[in-house]
Amino acid sequence: MFVLVNLKTYPCDPVAVAEAAADVAADTEARIAVAPEAADLRAVTDALAGSDAEPFAQHVDPVPPGSSTGHALAETLADAGAVGTLCNHSERRLRLDRIDGAVDAADRTGLETVVCGNTPTQVAAAAALGPDAVAVEPPELIGTGTPVSAADPDIVEDAVAAVAAVDPDVDVFCGAGISTGDDVVAARELGAEGVLLASGVAKADDPRAALTDLVEPL
Amino acid sequence: MFVLVNLKTYPCDPVAVAEAAADVAADTEARIAVAPEAADLRAVTDALAGSDAEPFAQHVDPVPPGSSTGHALAETLADAGAVGTLCNHSERRLRLDRIDGAVDAADRTGLETVVCGNTPTQVAAAAALGPDAVAVEPPELIGTGTPVSAADPDIVEDAVAAVAAVDPDVDVFCGAGISTGDDVVAARELGAEGVLLASGVAKADDPRAALTDLVEPL
Amino acid sequence: MFVLVNLKTYPCDPVAVAEAAADVAADTEARIAVAPEAADLRAVTDALAGSDAEPFAQHVDPVPPGSSTGHALAETLADAGAVGTLCNHSERRLRLDRIDGAVDAADRTGLETVVCGNTPTQVAAAAALGPDAVAVEPPELIGTGTPVSAADPDIVEDAVAAVAAVDPDVDVFCGAGISTGDDVVAARELGAEGVLLASGVAKADDPRAALTDLVEPL
Amino acid sequence: MFVLVNLKTYPCDPVAVAEAAADVAADTEARIAVAPEAADLRAVTDALAGSDAEPFAQHVDPVPPGSSTGHALAETLADAGAVGTLCNHSERRLRLDRIDGAVDAADRTGLETVVCGNTPTQVAAAAALGPDAVAVEPPELIGTGTPVSAADPDIVEDAVAAVAAVDPDVDVFCGAGISTGDDVVAARELGAEGVLLASGVAKADDPRAALTDLVEPL
Structure with missing residues (x-):
């Protein structure tokens, strides 16, 4: 089971959540990932280094390296440590052709895709666009x-x-x-191989306890 | 075989193209449709009345009747005579969720969908979104x-x-x-059940001759 | 004072509203316009012919004649009788550069612009983009x-x-x-030279009475 | 004079450019800023620490802290060290209302805005939207x-x-x-108080030499 924690733009401390994820990942079979804002990605990657928890991006753009101001380039996300990325979240919907291009961009650099x-x-x-997972x-x-x-x-x-x-x-x-x-x-039990969640962990007073509660029954 | 003539925003006379389509449709097994701009839809419908050629829309929005300024409502397109509509043309790309909604909107009123x-x-x-056809x-x-x-x-x-x-x-x-x-x-011969074309007819000096050339070998 | 009635995608009869507008315009100093969906524009123009009320469009796209499937071309709106158009309505927001282009497109054909x-x-x-009016x-x-x-x-x-x-x-x-x-x-009294309204007329049981009420105190 | 170097999504080393900017800023009256991708912002901020050169963001979204997956939050950019941000770059055009909201979001956290x-x-x-600068x-x-x-x-x-x-x-x-x-x-000499540039520095073999050439005649 994959537990993907989306930090959105919540005013939480992404490093603290990442440290909690690193701890909890050590004691569970579940796969845990933390998806911060792009500007926090390297900090989360550093906090997860050496742990079983994984850094994810929240969004990737269907652009190649080059002239694309203000976009999230797959290569840069991968270089910042992301192993995968969300795409087309309901708070960041994309055109069909751009989802197609974003999956291709992620594939280009080995990023897992969750559309x-x-x-x-x-x-x-x-x-049909060939992602690793859909949500x-x-x-x-x-x-x-x-x-x-x-x-x-x-x-x-x-x-x-x-x-x-x-x-x-x-x-x-x-x-x-x-x-x-x-x-x-x-x-x-309904057949899902993973869950996306956000506020339940990102807004928790104790993210470690919230994550532990989530994976304990698995 | 379905021959769908997209008039785009070409400076052609949509009624003249429609009249040509009406004539040519009488002499072919092929199904012919003409897709004008929304503001020309009723005029095309009138020109096609009683013929085998069909009026199409170029775009439909995923909105219900109500507060949607500047949108193409499925009910209005159907009322103006359209039997179907293009959707997500490369000159009018939509978000995935909106294509889904546009197909549903078209279904609501019996409009055929070509995504x-x-x-x-x-x-x-x-x-996967359940249209009648894709292009x-x-x-x-x-x-x-x-x-x-x-x-x-x-x-x-x-x-x-x-x-x-x-x-x-x-x-x-x-x-x-x-x-x-x-x-x-x-x-x-490659397996397509229809073709989309535009400039070949819309910019032709003689749309009737252009359409006749298109369907004659069928 | 300018009273601009936006019919949005309401399930009203645009011709009936236009006829009411034509009647009421005959008895008031106020300028009255009716903005139907693009597919209803010619019908409204016909209903307003010979009256003091005016047809408006709800939206215009910043495109030239040519390859622009699913767009509202200024030339086509003008040809269908519109004397002006709304632009960037809150239900149809545009990018800044596209508002600029839409105002230019409208100017190209003499359409008044209300951004x-x-x-x-x-x-x-x-x-700053040079429209005739803003709302x-x-x-x-x-x-x-x-x-x-x-x-x-x-x-x-x-x-x-x-x-x-x-x-x-x-x-x-x-x-x-x-x-x-x-x-x-x-x-x-607050300095406005016109009003935009929609449901008050479009959803009225008696659009003529609703319009009369609106302009009578002027 | 303000020299703002936009690294876009070029495959350059943002830290190397930042170090060059830090060096060059020490010897010029010109103000120099470097705008990397969001995921590289903290690394650029670290490389510029203690220098006169400044980190900028390439884009900011008009969102508050909270449920906005895949967006660039002003607070996070500021926390990552940005002192300002581009907005509505031609490679990342925004709706007028969103530029307005983005300027407000930047103001909320003291980020300078260049629209x-x-x-x-x-x-x-x-x-008219009240930014610090336009480009x-x-x-x-x-x-x-x-x-x-x-x-x-x-x-x-x-x-x-x-x-x-x-x-x-x-x-x-x-x-x-x-x-x-x-x-x-x-x-x-034409009245500009700053310049935006990108490939001239980002694609230079020697960014330090390129930046020196840019500011030397000032």
């Missing part, structure tokens, strides 16, 4: 504390089935409202 | 007069195979550089 | 029935002052929540 | 090696005049094609 979508249909479409996240549940696995379990099962029909090699994650270990277990 | 993409991969992704158009060939069927026949065959793997009920069209009947035949 | 913005600052910026509309008041002139009269006065400092030849309109003649009078 | 535009008209509009850069000259000050000096003079008419407190920079000290002097 997000609102619905089973959208993640099935995303799966279904109903936007209306993001940040609510009501997990998608409880609010609408069909979304997860439908996404798993729809993606398998397009490309069975693409993993399916789910997100939105996930904050407890029970939510993670429920996601796994 | 465009640059590559076999992109039209396979589009096929693969390499942007670098648009307007060149070099047909995709000659410049890069693999693109058409790959698109047909990739879309069939996702949803065999979705038709595959191709476009870019198509201007002669031979190009249309070549597209059909 | 919208959320705040006095934004309409002052828009005024300040706080998005949070749109469709509320609470007029900007009552909810936040400073917005109108500040917009008038900020625009005058940039270019005194640019008219200032205001919008959001305007539905009565008192609202129009209040807008005029 | 770019293609034309004198666009930078005059940008000036006029004709996109067709970017990366050409033909400086705007030679290719079209009127653009610089017109921008200076247009911005002064809107807000005389806003500085005017120019960019596109600038690569020599003579180009910088010419820009200054």
Whole structure:
């Protein structure tokens, strides 16, 4: 099971979350990644060095090295330590052709790709672009504390089935409202191979305890 | 075979092209559609009334009736006579979630959907959204007069195979550089069930002759 | 005073609203315009023919005649009868460079331009692009029935002052929540030379009565 | 005179350029800044520590701290050492309302803002949004090696005049094609208070020599 912690632009300390992730990753079979803002990526990479937890980027642009002011270049993210990246998060939606280009850009440098979508249909479409994984996240549940696995379990099962029909090699994650270990277990039982979460860890007073709670039941 | 004439924003007379299409449609097995700008849609519908040729829209927005200034509402396009619509043309690319919403909006009113993409991969992704057809158009060939069927026949065959793997009920069209009947035949032989073309008819001195040339070899 | 009725994508009958506008325009000093969807523009133009009311477009794209699928070309809007167009409405925001291009495109064909913005600052910026008018509309008041002139009269006065400092030849309109003649009078007293409104007329059971109420106190 | 070196997504070593900038800044009256990708910002800040050269960001998003995946938060850029940021570069154009929001976001954290535009008209509009500076850069000259000050000096003079008419407190920079000290002097003589440049330094074999050439004639 993959637990991907998206720090968004929360006013948290990304290094503290990374250190918590490094600690918790040592005691679990689950794979843990932390996705900070681009400007915090190297600091998170440093904090995770030598641990089993992994740095991720929140976004990658479909551009080559060169004249692309204000973009996130795959090579730079990889150089800053990212092993993978989110793409097309509901807070950073892209055009279809640009998601295609972003997956290609990530592939160019060996970054894993997790392409997000609102619905089973959208993640099935995303799966056709050849990412490593897709993540279904109903936007209306993001940040609510009501997990998608409880609010609408069909979304997860439908996404798993729809993606398998397009490309069975693409993993399916789910997100939105996930904050407890029970939510993670429920996601796994519905067929998800990973979860995306954010506020449950990023806004926690004790990120280490929050992460421990998330992976303990696995 | 479906011949879809996209008038773009060319300074042509859309009614004259529509009248030519109406004439030519009477003498061919091919299905012919004309896609004018939204503001010309009713005039084209009037010119095609009683003929076998069909009015199409160039774009539909993923919005419901209501507060959406400056958008193309599916209901209004249908009311103006459109039987279908292009979507995500390379000159009007959309976000993945909005293509999904646009297909749903078109379905709401019975409009056929032809979702465009640059590559076999992109039209396979589009096929997962449940349109009636997809159209693969390499942007670098648009307007060149070099047909995709000659410049890069693999693109058409790959698109047909990739879309069939996702949803065999979705038709595959191709476009870019198509201007002669031979190009249309070549597209059909590569597995396409339709072609998108624009300047070859819209900029022709004699649109009727241009359309006749296109469908005659079929 | 200019009363610009934006029909958005409301499920109203644009011809009926146009006929009401034609009637009411005959009995008032106020200038009245009706802005339907692009696909309804010719029908509204026909309904307004011979009257003092005027057809407007809701949006114009910064493109020349040619290869621009799914766009609103200034020449086509003018040919369909529009005398002017909205631009950058809060439901159809544009990039700064595209607003600049849209104003130029409209100028190319003699269309009047009304560039919208959320705040006095934004309409002052828009005024620097050389439109005929700008319209300040706080998005949070749109469709509320609470007029900007009552909810936040400073917005109108500040917009008038900020625009005058940039270019005194640019008219200032205001919008959001305007539905009565008192609202129009209040807008005029705050320095606005026009109002934008939508649901108050487009959703009225009797558009003629609604329009009459709006212009009567002027 | 302000010399702002935009590293874009060039495959250069941002730390080496920063070290060169630190050296050159010690021997000139000119203000020098280096704008790397977000993921390289902290490394550049470290390399510039204790020098007179300054770290800049290439882009800032109009978002508050919170739920904004894949965005550049002003607070994070400032925390990573940026003293200012570009905004609306021609390779990263924004909607008018978002430029307004980005300037506000930068102000929130004390970041200087340099809002770019293609034309004198666009930078005059940008000036109305209250940035510290605007930069006029004709996109067709970017990366050409033909400086705007030679290719079209009127653009610089017109921008200076247009911005002064809107807000005389806003500085005017120019960019596109600038690569020599003579180009910088010419820009200054046309009224610019700064220059934007990129490839001339980022792609130089010897960035220190390139920067020295740029500031020596000042």
